[in-house]
Amino acid sequence: MKTKIYIDNNKFIAGTTLRDDTAPEHNNMAFHACVDPETVVENRKRLATFLHCSPKDFVCASQTHSANVHKVTLADKGRGAEVGATAIPDTDALYTIEPNVLLCSFTADCVPVIFWNEVNGLVGVIHSGWQGTVKEITLKVFEHLKKEEGCQLSDFHVQLGLALSQEKFEVDEDVYVKFKALGYADDFMYFNEATNKYHIDNQKTVKRQLELAGVPESRITIDRTCTYVSPDGFSYRQDKRAGRHVSFIMKKGN
Structure with a gap:
């Protein structure tokens, strides 16, 4: 895998799957982007075997580029894991305090946010595409x-997973205006006169949202792949x- x-x-495992040309559908992990479910x-x-858990431990959301968050309980185990229709609806952030629950977030350019709290054991994932970023989903989740x-x-560690780079994330003025309206993203945008396009660093904008919420910069790591x-x-x-990649985290049980 x-x-x-x-x-x-001994407390947590977190990571992301990668594209693999030797695997079926290149190791795609998402029902909504597959040829064959x-x-x-x-x-x-195969991922569950690698992580020493079961697919029935997975919890998945039906991501809609919302700013909605769901607290996962043991009753949610298995939702969206083997049948897409059972996923938690209209949700782009999941968190839990329960052990042995694998929280999943699916991306293919969007910013995955993975977080864990060393003191109380709370873990979570956020899907922040540009629409989620302008809705400030990450800031709202941490305020919640x-x-x-x-x-x-200050008890959290946050990992921003691989995502579309600023060089490749080029947009028209309509998207630029939305980021500009945030009031803190100016340092993460530039204009390319040759193409008449704006370039935005979504990862660094999300990082700034974490800092605005109160997460220390020293606790934030970015995968710049x-x-x-x-x-x-x-x-x-x-x-x-x-x-799609799946970014995941699980609090380990005894």
Whole structure:
């Protein structure tokens, strides 16, 4: 199973799957971007074996580029894991305090946000495409965790996974205006006069949202692998039929 592991210790395991030309559908992990759903099921089974868990431990959301967050309970285990229709609807962020639950976020250019709290064991994932970023999903999730879960944001580690680079993320003025309106993304945008396009660094904008929420910069790590350029990456911008990575995290049980 071709993966990149970001953390693996006695408390947590987190990482992302990678594109693999030797695997069925290049190791695609998402039902909504597949040719054959059974291939996705098989790829997920291989991931589960690699992680020493079961597909029934997976929890998946039906991502809609929303700013909605769902607290996962044990009753949610298996949702969206083997049948796409059972996924948690209209949700782009998941978190849990339960052990042995694999939270999943699917991307092919968008920014995956993986986080874990060393003190209380809370873990989560966020899917932040540019639409989620301008809706400030990451900022809102961490404000929610502080207010509703009593988390100290300095207790978190946050990993931003591989995503579309600023060089390859070129947009027209309509998207630029939305980022400009955030009031803190100016340093992460530039205009290319030759192409009349704007270029935006979505990862660094999300990082700024984490900092604004109260997560210390020293606790934030960015995987700068570009999904468009890297052979390990799925890029929707490069190929509309591209598969999806799954970024994942699980709090380990006893």
